[in-house]
Amino acid sequence: MTAHGTPIQDLPPVPDEVIARIDKVQYEEEGGFPVEHGYIWTTCAAVENGNPLFWDDEVANELTDGPIAPPTMLSVWFRPHHWSPGRTEPAVPLQAHFDLKEDLDLSEAIISSNTNAFHEPVRIGDRVRSRQLLRSISEPKTTKLGRGRFWTIDVEYLNQDDVLLGVESYTAFGYRQPDGETDA
């Protein structure tokens, strides 16, 4: 029974091929363009961030040996363009997450928490590379959303010299809604 009192079929076991993906590198890809100053200023302007580290070259030279990007822009550098030549389907960030939804037959999912760890600063001109690693899949759980599983996926970011720039860790809950209910 679910939290709504509606009976649903219990979940099948996690397929072996999904378990085999744990801690394996997936979807290693390079960002579509080198890190550029214009995006940094646009982002700072969007949140009225006047940190001189991002606006004043003297401060950047003194503290960080030259301009850097705000750490929280880490994921910006690998987000795909809305369109690019030859692509017929929109690119999906965090593909490993969408794979799990399909492979575990869990039609709905939410990100329940997100941890970002910042390592070496991202610098102008860096080519940022990302790779996705499935870290864990839980036993079946029932929450107020429905019956499903939690999973954790790390996205690691590296620069052109293979130096770690940061890690984003996403914990998601994939679930089936009780019979007769669908998302809006």
Place this chain on the structure above:
Amino acid sequence: MTGHRETIRLLFGDVSVDDVLPELSHQVTATTVVLGALASRDWRPMHHDRDFAIHRNGTKDIFLNTPNQAAWFERYVTDWTGPTGRLGRMIFRMNTSVFPNDTMRFTATVTDCSVDEVGCGWVDLNVDLMVDDVTATTCATRVALPLDDADNPWARRGDAWRP
């Protein structure tokens, strides 16, 4: 680009557990949401298309995306530390969405101050993004501060930086 100079350079010794940061308040508009989404290269329509947000997502309007919220949290914390504050880690929990016409209030309390085994001074903060009296998002933040005027957390590399 030059011209703007921030003078705040908070030191580790200036901070104590239970210190409360100055509050930041910002009136959210549709421009806030759209500009933040596009700056973070998030093209999903619920962050710029009101009809899509209402009729497909079932929300009352377009809403701030998570990467842009992260940028707001960073701005709030580094407004307090100055440019020598270096973010190490942020843990987000999203509770409710932030919409145009909301007034965001950022508040924070220092929960821990410690020096790690490689001599880096860390301050842990509980930061809340509030709308009215509801916590929309919480962000547990770990930021490194200089131990003295000669220290610079940004100079830490490799094993000397343990976020």
